[in-house]
Amino acid sequence: MTATGLPRWLFVPATLGLLFVVVPLVAMLLTVDWATFPSLVTSPASLDALFLSLRTSAAATILCILLGVPLAVVLARSSFRWISVVRGFVLLPLVLPPVVGGVALLYTFGRRGLIGEHLDALGIHIAFTTTAVVLAQTFVALPFLVTSLEGALRSAGSRYEDVAATLGARPTTVFRRITLPLVLPGLVSGSVLAFARALGEFGATLTFAGSLQGVTRTLPLEIYLQRETDPDAAVALSLVLILVAVVIVVAVYSRRKDRPL
Amino acid sequence: MSLTVRARVTARDVDIDLEVAQGEIVAVLGPNGAGKSTLLGVVSGLLRPDAGRVELDGRVLTDTATGVTVAPHDRSVVLLAQQALLFPHLTVAGNVEFAPRSAGAGRREARVRAVRWLREVDAAELADRRPHELSGGQAQRVALARALAAEPHLLLLDEPMAALDVTATPVLRSLLRRVLRDSGRTALLVTHDPLDVLALADRVIVIEAGRIVEDGPVRRVLTRPRSAFAARIAGTNLVTGTVRGEALESANGLVHGRVHDDCVPGTAAVAVFAPSAVAVYTDAPHGSPRNALRVRIAELEAQGSTVLVRSDTGIAAEITTAALADLDVHPGDSVWFVVKATEVGIHPAALRA
Numbered sequence: 001m002t003a004t005g006l007p008r009w010l011f012v013p014a015t016l017g018l019l020f021v022v023v024p025l026v027a028m029l030l031t032v033d034w035a036t037f038p039s040l041v042t043s044p045a046s047l048d049a050l051f052l053s054l055r056t057s058a059a060a061t062i063l064c065i066l067l068g069v070p071l072a073v074v075l076a077r078s079s080f081r082w083i084s085v086v087r088g089f090v091l092l093p094l095v096l097p098p099v100v101g102g103v104a105l106l107y108t109f110g111r112r113g114l115i116g117e118h119l120d121a122l123g124i125h126i127a128f129t130t131t132a133v134v135l136a137q138t139f140v141a142l143p144f145l146v147t148s149l150e151g152a153l154r155s156a157g158s159r160y161e162d163v164a165a166t167l168g169a170r171p172t173t174v175f176r177r178i179t180l181p182l183v184l185p186g187l188v189s190g191s192v193l194a195f196a197r198a199l200g201e202f203g204a205t206l207t208f209a210g211s212l213q214g215v216t217r218t219l220p221l222e223i224y225l226q227r228e229t230d231p232d233a234a235v236a237l238s239l240v241l242i243l244v245a246v247v248i249v250v251a252v253y254s255r256r257k258d259r260p261l
Numbered sequence: 262m263s264l265t266v267r268a269r270v271t272a273r274d275v276d277i278d279l280e281v282a283q284g285e286i287v288a289v290l291g292p293n294g295a296g297k298s299t300l301l302g303v304v305s306g307l308l309r310p311d312a313g314r315v316e317l318d319g320r321v322l323t324d325t326a327t328g329v330t331v332a333p334h335d336r337s338v339v340l341l342a343q344q345a346l347l348f349p350h351l352t353v354a355g356n357v358e359f360a361p362r363s364a365g366a367g368r369r370e371a372r373v374r375a376v377r378w379l380r381e382v383d384a385a386e387l388a389d390r391r392p393h394e395l396s397g398g399q400a401q402r403v404a405l406a407r408a409l410a411a412e413p414h415l416l417l418l419d420e421p422m423a424a425l426d427v428t429a430t431p432v433l434r435s436l437l438r439r440v441l442r443d444s445g446r447t448a449l450l451v452t453h454d455p456l457d458v459l460a461l462a463d464r465v466i467v468i469e470a471g472r473i474v475e476d477g478p479v480r481r482v483l484t485r486p487r488s489a490f491a492a493r494i495a496g497t498n499l500v501t502g503t504v505r506g507e508a509l510e511s512a513n514g515l516v517h518g519r520v521h522d523d524c525v526p527g528t529a530a531v532a533v534f535a536p537s538a539v540a541v542y543t544d545a546p547h548g549s550p551r552n553a554l555r556v557r558i559a560e561l562e563a564q565g566s567t568v569l570v571r572s573d574t575g576i577a578a579e580i581t582t583a584a585l586a587d588l589d590v591h592p593g594d595s596v597w598f599v600v601k602a603t604e605v606g607i608h609p610a611a612l613r614a
Contacts, residue, residue: 169363
């Protein structure tokens with residue numbers, strides 16, 4: 001790949017943009033107190049938060065796949081009139097402040113919420129439980145999976161599906177044996193992105209699920225809390241999240257390049 | 262009647278009425294965007310006509326009047342397109358097994374059928390390869406095996422050779438000839454190449470601006486095209502006959518030419534040459550040109566700066582108006598048509614006399 005034809009001055013703002021992302025990370029790395037780092041990240045509160053985050057994010061990712069794959073397929077393959085409006089609603093959590101999402105969820109699944117009211121009558125309480133954390137994370141992460149997968153479905157096109165159909169395969173067979181395998185790379189990267197977004201979720205979780213250690217206090221909440229009392233612990237935990245994020249980004253983008261599909 | 266199609270697709274301004282007999286192979290010609298793919302889409306069920314009816318072997322597949330629309334997977338109509346479109350995540354064998362598996366065959370039985378069809382298209386040794394490891398010609402052969410493994414009642418071929426290189430095209434063409442003609446399959450073949458039409462089709466329809474503007478036997482449409490489109494790609498001389506060594510034995514005598522590798526002595530073939538390759542003489546030509554045919558002029562047709570001299574045998578010569586003035590010949594006169602053997606191609610033919 002050569003950079004012929006690129007105006008030279010373009011490299012100045014491009015470098016500034018890169019530095020803008022990298023320098024804060026370096027600044028944080030420089031403040032990490034490596035002597036106390038192991039004990040800070042292995043304190044009971046930290047470990048509780050880390051494992052809760054991993055558990056809820058994994059559950060949210062599975063929920064995103066179960067709901068998001070059908071949604072992406074419908075969005076990519078249907079041509080009914082209001083499809084763009086539907087797509088707009090699906091993407092809404094991307095632009096909505098997470099706190100607003102949390103409030104909305106509270107008015108849906110809270111004790112006096114639209115659905116929560118009826119669930120409450122059945123003895124099911126969702127708000128301020130670990131389930132609420134998973135729902136909040138799913139709410140904000142779903143559009144990441146849907147957009148990523150819808151893009152993959154659109155670029156794959158429906159030609160293979162048409163061929164499969166004329167070869168006598170029923171729609172379910174086509175979906176299972178052709179559609180899904182063809183967009184598997186898109187599904188994997190979409191799921192990883194959704195997992196990463198779930199892992200970083202803060203506003204909706206705090207609003208809808210609260211901050212109870214071991215139950216709803218995920219890693220980002222723990223970091224925010226520690227920042228008040230023990231900044232060193234906050235920095236150490238932030239580093240853990242950065243590490244997870246780096247692993248995810250590398251995993252997704254190195255995969256994409258060597259797939260000539 | 263094996264296939265009847267009546268379809269109107271308003272958005273694409275297509276209005277087509279077509280009947281195809283059992284075992285008939287109909288070539289569909291026409292400029293891009295004329296409605297050929299729309300026709301195939303309606304028949305395969307991938308496209309719903311605004312009004313129309315499709316019936317295959319007595320079964321109604323589409324009928325807008327009664328609201329019948331049989332899904333594509335339930336039609337027994339398979340499409341072979343310009344691109345092979347082999348499923349990239351399956352092996353060659355997996356691709357060919359796809360249709361039998363979808364129809365409910367077990368793993369082992371599907372495998373047996375895949376091997377049989379791969380052998381049929383001379384691709385048995387490719388079974389374990391991945392689609393991206395195949396050449397264009399190989400991929401199209403596998404796609405043909407995959408289509409045939411579905412055992413369709415009707416095969417739709419949408420320019421199956423258009424994306425192949427010059428060496429792969431004749432191989433696939435003779436393969437199609439073998440598997441289509443010899444097994445009496447019903448097929449619609451969209452093509453731009455008169456050689457495909459000659460080798461494979463019984464009948465030609467020409468679609469222009471969404472309407473069938475010409476419909477007739479291959480020989481008539483290719484030699485005396487009525488539509489502008491057919492005239493552009495055809496308008497060629499065809500002499501039918503039987504292969505005899507390095508020549509074709511026809512009612513007009515022996516025609517020498519370049520004999521195509523697929524021609525088997527004693528079988529039907531057709532000599533193809535352009536009217537512009539034919540020279541006209543009033544006296545017996547000197548020397549010993551290999552192809553000199555004694556013909557009677559049937560009509561003269563002015564075509565701008567040239568004139569088409571049609572003979573009573575159907576063979577035409579294209580000469581300049583100046584040359585015609587020098588010859589001073591008229592309809593009814595006997596003349597000699599002379600063609601160099603190097604200008605004549607002798608191809609295997611599907612033509613029925």
